[in-house]
Amino acid sequence: MPCEFSYMVKGLLCAALLFAATAQAETWPAKEWSQGPQLVGPAVNALEDYAFPPRDDVTRKGIRTDALLVIRDGQVIYERYAAPTTAATPHLTWSISKSLMATVLGVAFGDNRFKLTDSAARFYPPMKQHPAVTLADLLHWASGLDWQEDYEFAPLKSSVVAMLYTRGRSDMAQFTADTGTFSAPGQVFRYSSGDSNLLSATLKGMLGHKAYVDYPWTALFTPLSIRSATWESDAEETFVASSYAYLTARDLARVGLLMQRDGRWGEQQLLPKAWVDFNRQPFEHYKPGQDEAVPGGQWWLNREVQGAARPWPDAPADTFAALGHWGQALYVMPDEHLVIVRYGDDRDGSYRHNELLKRVLAAVAQQVQP
Amino acid sequence: MIRRRPFSSLVIVLLLALLGWAWHERVNLQAFPDIIAAYTAKEYCSCRYVESNPVDYCQGYVKQYVPTSAFADNPEKRLVTASGLGRTHSAQWLGERQGCRLVP
Numbered sequence: 001m002p003c004e005f006s007y008m009v010k011g012l013l014c015a016a017l018l019f020a021a022t023a024q025a026e027t028w029p030a031k032e033w034s035q036g037p038q039l040v041g042p043a044v045n046a047l048e049d050y051a052f053p054p055r056d057d058v059t060r061k062g063i064r065t066d067a068l069l070v071i072r073d074g075q076v077i078y079e080r081y082a083a084p085t086t087a088a089t090p091h092l093t094w095s096i097s098k099s100l101m102a103t104v105l106g107v108a109f110g111d112n113r114f115k116l117t118d119s120a121a122r123f124y125p126p127m128k129q130h131p132a133v134t135l136a137d138l139l140h141w142a143s144g145l146d147w148q149e150d151y152e153f154a155p156l157k158s159s160v161v162a163m164l165y166t167r168g169r170s171d172m173a174q175f176t177a178d179t180g181t182f183s184a185p186g187q188v189f190r191y192s193s194g195d196s197n198l199l200s201a202t203l204k205g206m207l208g209h210k211a212y213v214d215y216p217w218t219a220l221f222t223p224l225s226i227r228s229a230t231w232e233s234d235a236e237e238t239f240v241a242s243s244y245a246y247l248t249a250r251d252l253a254r255v256g257l258l259m260q261r262d263g264r265w266g267e268q269q270l271l272p273k274a275w276v277d278f279n280r281q282p283f284e285h286y287k288p289g290q291d292e293a294v295p296g297g298q299w300w301l302n303r304e305v306q307g308a309a310r311p312w313p314d315a316p317a318d319t320f321a322a323l324g325h326w327g328q329a330l331y332v333m334p335d336e337h338l339v340i341v342r343y344g345d346d347r348d349g350s351y352r353h354n355e356l357l358k359r360v361l362a363a364v365a366q367q368v369q370p
Numbered sequence: 371m372i373r374r375r376p377f378s379s380l381v382i383v384l385l386l387a388l389l390g391w392a393w394h395e396r397v398n399l400q401a402f403p404d405i406i407a408a409y410t411a412k413e414y415c416s417c418r419y420v421e422s423n424p425v426d427y428c429q430g431y432v433k434q435y436v437p438t439s440a441f442a443d444n445p446e447k448r449l450v451t452a453s454g455l456g457r458t459h460s461a462q463w464l465g466e467r468q469g470c471r472l473v474p
Binding site: 057084085089090091092155156157161162164165166167169170217229230231232233234235244246345 | 395397398399401402404405408409412416420421422423424427430431466467468469470471472474
């Protein structure tokens with residue numbers, strides 16, 4: 001051991017050298033991801049049995065994984081796709097888009113373009129109908145707007161279907177702002193794609209139209225060398241932050257690595273640490289069981305709240321995720337140095353986050369302790 | 371009246387309730403038939419021209435319980451049109467970054 005010196009100065013020097021060595025050992029993807037030691041063995045078979053069962057494209061029943069990518073310490077350790085999805089497919093992320101918009105907003109936050117306590121109306125005038133709603137309320141899905149999020153089961157009353165496809169489609173933020181209220185803002189969690197699109201509209205107000213249409217690229221995608229991104233917008237050219245960002249699994253994992261490392265990308269602190277802390281802080285008025293995981297600031301958390309068990313008991317408590325319709329998921333486990341992207345086309349809701357995470361962790365543990 | 375014509379009375383009460391509900395939901399009911407055509411046009415356009423998936427995959431991908439009556443994809447213009455429940459909607463591919471959008 002080179003560090004067995006007793007002199008304090010040499011000890012400090014040693015510590016500095018060790019620190020430099022650790023910093024150097026930190027791997028970041030350049031144009032492509034580098035490959036780490038690949039996951040192998042029976043635990044990987046168990047993972048694949050769960051994630052990639054024989055696929056029936058007629059009944060569309062069961063678990064239908066399109067992509068599974070595992071990153072450890074900034075390197076690919078597992079990657080598999082199911083046709084027609086490939087490593088080059090910019091897959092629809094659905095509601096992962098919400099967490100992506102939050103990350104784009106984090107860059108604007110670092111540029112002091114807004115404060116969490118600012119009212120949404122300050123940046124988006126149609127929200128003068130709801131002057132007390134703040135940016136923090138929207139980020140918590142707690143605007144108090146009377147929104148109905150069902151997709152398939154109640155299409156007549158669904159606000160999200162009306163917003164995406166019929167009455168709201170040409171101006172989704174305006175459609176949301178015109179919704180009535182059911183509660184005072186900031187008091188009650190109610191998951192709402194409308195709240196996410198209001199965030200998108202407030203960002204436009206902060207930047208102006210011209211800078212806004214390029215902002216996801218200039219602020220986030222280009223610094224992370226993400227080249228596959230598509231982000232669809234409504235007729236007002238407001239990004240559909242609730243639903244319509246597309247990225248390859250490899251590119252989405254870059255956002256995961258940024259979040260795993262507290263908003264830092266290489267030497268650059270792209271998001272303030274305080275922003276990531278906010279994303280990962282449970283919304284204080286969330287009641288256990290209101291949703292499948294605990295809402296933070298447009299991200300989902302695996303935290304115990306009010307004595308209720310963690311949503312994914314087999315995953316560590318610091319796990320957080322971006323989640324989307326039909327099984328899309330980006331999981332981040334900072335203490336395990338893991339980022340997992342899972343794309344799917346699950347039509348029947350049989351997929352379980354906990355089961356996948358349990359099997360990935362088992363495969364990783366098998367590799368770490370041979 | 372109710373005792374003499376119990377069946378007719380019940381039908382009238384139900385009809386009135388239905389009309390009341392339809393009036394209450396008139397905005398939603400009017401927009402409802404648009405969903406299937408708009409959904410099919412938009413999601414097929416994105417499946418095909420954003421995700422670059424094959425034709426047969428995208429046709430299966432957008433399939434819902436409600437059937438569509440007509441469907442057309444113009445690959446040169448990247449314009450997708452779908453009809454169902456008496457309504458027709460189109461989605462247009464706009465560019466690499468912009469993807470697809472429903473035509474107003």
